[in-house]
Structure formats: structure tokens, C-alpha cells
Amino acid sequence: MAKPLSAPSPILGQHLPVELMNTVWTNRQGIHDALASPDVAQRWIEAIRPRLDLPTADDAEVLSQDALVRVRALRDGLRRIAAERTADPREQPVSAMADLETAVQVVNETARLAHVWPTLTVSADGGITDDREPAGAREDLLVATLATQGIELFSRKADLDLRACLAPGCVLYFIKDHPRRQWCSNACGNCARAARYYARHGRPNPERGAPVPPPSSSPVHPTETCLELAPSSVTASKN
Numbered sequence: 001m002a003k004p005l006s007a008p009s010p011i012l013g014q015h016l017p018v019e020l021m022n023t024v025w026t027n028r029q030g031i032h033d034a035l036a037s038p039d040v041a042q043r044w045i046e047a048i049r050p051r052l053d054l055p056t057a058d059d060a061e062v063l064s065q066d067a068l069v070r071v072r073a074l075r076d077g078l079r080r081i082a083a084e085r086t087a088d089p090r091e092q093p094v095s096a097m098a099d100l101e102t103a104v105q106v107v108n109e110t111a112r113l114a115h116v117w118p119t120l121t122v123s124a125d126g127g128i129t130d131d132r133e134p135a136g137a138r139e140d141l142l143v144a145t146l147a148t149q150g151i152e153l154f155s156r157k158a159d160l161d162l163r164a165c166l167a168p169g170c171v172l173y174f175i176k177d178h179p180r181r182q183w184c185s186n187a188c189g190n191c192a193r194a195a196r197y198y199a200r201h202g203r204p205n206p207e208r209g210a211p212v213p214p215p216s217s218s219p220v221h222p223t224e225t226c227l228e229l230a231p232s233s234v235t236a237s238k239n
């Protein structure tokens with residue numbers, strides 16, 4: 001299983017292309033890119049690799065600099081497409097890839113880097129077993145699998161409701177998998193409720209400390225910037 005606490009960005013249990021989009025994230029220190037440096041990017045890869053179920057999985061494998069560049073480009077492409085799909089109104093940087101056609105091209109080309117083919121094998125006792133055979137460079141298989149899942153996420157057949165999280169300060173995406181779900185995480189829901197409270201009742205006295213949001217049963221979400229935002233920022237949210 002993945003180890004969320006060791007990942008350099010929020011791992012929310014979302015579809016992997018969404019987790020990849022969310023390698024751009026925020027906290028009180030600002031906006032971060034979990035793929036900006038090879039060491040940190042490798043930590044993210046290791047956090048999600050078990051969920052990819054690749055036939056040639058090698059937990060010790062370190063991706064090359066070229067492969068990491070392709071992962072970053074894929075992430076930026078997916079974020080651009082997600083921004084268009086969700087009509088993302090956020091002012092925070094949405095994607096380093098401004099052009100939608102370029103984004104689609106990058107995702108498609110990345111998906112073509114490698115594939116996994118189903119195969120049949122005759123065993124020593126004459127039985128027939130099935131297996132999977134990779135075609136393409138080993139390290140490209142990981143990137144191509146993420147791209148393929150990204151295409152599936154945005155395909156017309158996908159019945160997934162992708163949303164931009166509109167909690168103050170958040171730059172993450174999530175799948176709305178429940179009619180009442182509005183946020184990427186309980187932590188963002190708490191932030192949004194606190195921000196609404198401040199908008200109605202004013203900021204708390206700093207010497208007495210900020211009101212404590214309701215306890216959350218979800219894992220700690222690093223995007224907890226709302227307590228430092230001005231109430232006016234709430235107007236950017238739809239709720």
C-alpha cells in the first residue's frame with residue numbers, strides 16, 4: 001500500500017491521474033510542486049507505484065531525469081484539461097501548460113510511449129495461463145499508464161464528476177463521488193466553513209487564537225491555508 005505520510009503532496013485516495021494533478025498543492029508557505037526536484041518526485045512515484053499494478057514493477061527502480069520531465073509534462077497537461085473540463089474559476093496557477101491542444105497532444109503522446117499486452121502461455125503441463133507483457137521502455141510504462149488512465153478519466157464514457165476544490169487557497173482536484181461532497185477533503189470543508197463563519201462574524205481576536213474547526217475524521221490535509229486568508233477571499237468560492 002502507498003504511504004500517504006511519506007508522499008510530498010496530498011494523497012487523497014483519488015484516481016491516479018487526479019493524484020498526479022494534485023502534485024501541485026498549497027499550504028501556509030505557498031504553492032508547491034511535488035515533482036519539481038528528482039528526489040521529491042521519486043518519493044511521489046514510490047507513494048503511488050503500488051497502485052499502478054505494473055507487470056514489471058520494481059520498487060527499487062529510480063526514474064531517469066527524462067522520465068521525470070515526462071511525468072511533469074503529463075501532470076501539466078492533465079491539469080490544463082481538468083481546468084477546461086471543470087470550468088475552473090480559481091485564480092491560483094492552474095497549469096504551467098496554457099494551451100489546451102498542446103495539453104491533449106502531450107497526454108496522447110505520453111500514452112503511446114508504452115503499453116501492456118495480454119498474453120497466453122502454454123505451461124509445462126500443457127495448461128494455458130494468461131499473463132501481461134509490456135511493450136516499450138520499462139520506465140516509460142509507468143508514465144504511459146498514468147497517461148492512459150488520464151485519457152480514461154476524460155473520455156466520454158467516464159462517468160466521473162471531476163471538480164476543482166473551491167475551498168479558500170486550495171488548488172486540488174477531486175472526484176465528486178457523493179451528492180453532498182463539495183470539497184477535496186474534510187480539511188478543506190472545515191476551512192471553507194471557518195472562512196464563511198469569519199465572513200459573517202469577523203475575525204477572532206488573535207490573542208485568543210483562531211476558532212478550532214470541527215474535528216475531522218480524514219487524514220491531515222496539508223492544504224490548510226484558509227485560516228490565514230482574509231474573509232474577502234470567500235467570495236471566490238461558490239459556497
Ligand SMILES: [Zn+2]
Nearest residue numbers: 165170184188
Ligand atoms: Zn481542497
